[in-house]
Amino acid sequence: MKKLVYEVAPNLKLLSPHPTLPGYDDFVGSYLFCGEKKVLVDVGFKTAVPGLIAALAQAEVKPDEIDYIILTHIHMDHAGGIGQAAREMKNAYVIAHQRAFKHLVDPTELWKASQETLGELALKYGAIEPVPENRIIIAKDAMELDLGKGLTLEIYLTPGHAPHHLCVFERKERVLLAGDMAGVYMDGFLRPAAPPPFVFEDYVTSLDKVMALQPEKIAYSHFGCYDNAPERLRAAKKQIILWRKIVQSGVKEGKNPKEIFKLLWAGDKTIAAFNSLDKSVYPRDYSLILNTIRGITSGG
Numbered sequence: 629m630k631k632l633v634y635e636v637a638p639n640l641k642l643l644s645p646h647p648t649l650p651g652y653d654d655f656v657g658s659y660l661f662c663g664e665k666k667v668l669v670d671v672g673f674k675t676a677v678p679g680l681i682a683a684l685a686q687a688e689v690k691p692d693e694i695d696y697i698i699l700t701h702i703h704m705d706h707a708g709g710i711g712q713a714a715r716e717m718k719n720a721y722v723i724a725h726q727r728a729f730k731h732l733v734d735p736t737e738l739w740k741a742s743q744e745t746l747g748e749l750a751l752k753y754g755a756i757e758p759v760p761e762n763r764i765i766i767a768k769d770a771m772e773l774d775l776g777k778g779l780t781l782e783i784y785l786t787p788g789h790a791p792h793h794l795c796v797f798e799r800k801e802r803v804l805l806a807g808d809m810a811g812v813y814m815d816g817f818l819r820p821a822a823p824p825p826f827v828f829e830d831y832v833t834s835l836d837k838v839m840a841l842q843p844e845k846i847a848y849s850h851f852g853c854y855d856n857a858p859e860r861l862r863a864a865k866k867q868i869i870l871w872r873k874i875v876q877s878g879v880k881e882g883k884n885p886k887e888i889f890k891l892l893w894a895g896d897k898t899i900a901a902f903n904s905l906d907k908s909v910y911p912r913d914y915s916l917i918l919n920t921i922r923g924i925t926s927g928g
Contacts, residue, residue: 637803647675657849661775661798675753691717698722712757714759726792788834795807803843806846807849814848819899819916821850
């Protein structure tokens, strides 16, 4: 049986729904905080929600025991399944950025944009369904969520990866749930996640903002929780600066995203592990890197 639950800190578990899409095992991560109240951070895309429910069962938590769902942002791989999840977790309030509110209530525009960006993959993720307006709480910068048992979550607005991005910080254990704003760390290498619309200044400012919290652990949505958070955040900042320089140079030379990828390969030794990726995940990561190149090109 595939492992669905990982213990990453006291009162904090990483849930891996193992969706049926090839190459997506241990790709979509949701985080579960358990105090007197229970909080789920991100739910994945719609077709991953059944696996998320199974992971909750393995963690001995019933869906109706979830009090809050925090969305780091509303890209499909993090929040595409929120409508279905909200039905299953009928007592949960959804906490999200102000700019996410209208898309949660009426996801028509978001679903259309997702299909245009992701193509057939959006259909495999599953159509986005609405969330009742009265179950949505707008996140404020530095707002606190008291879960009891000495467990308090702090929520910070961190645009850059997306204008509606936020991070969660648990100060007692000094764990930062970074969503995608500190990049993706999978299969042994770190890479930026900067799809359109990307704003370089916001990205770097948000990294500085969470570094100032002095986290000790960093939890990536893609994928896993690790020590040495300050070092990893500094590496993410250094890398996005390098990638921006390389991409802008490539654009000036008239190169397309696939040609710029080759420049990144030559210029950033930290992604050398990309060459050894399993054939089931290579297309996934390659397409996401190309999307980051497009993001940096359009708004970096």
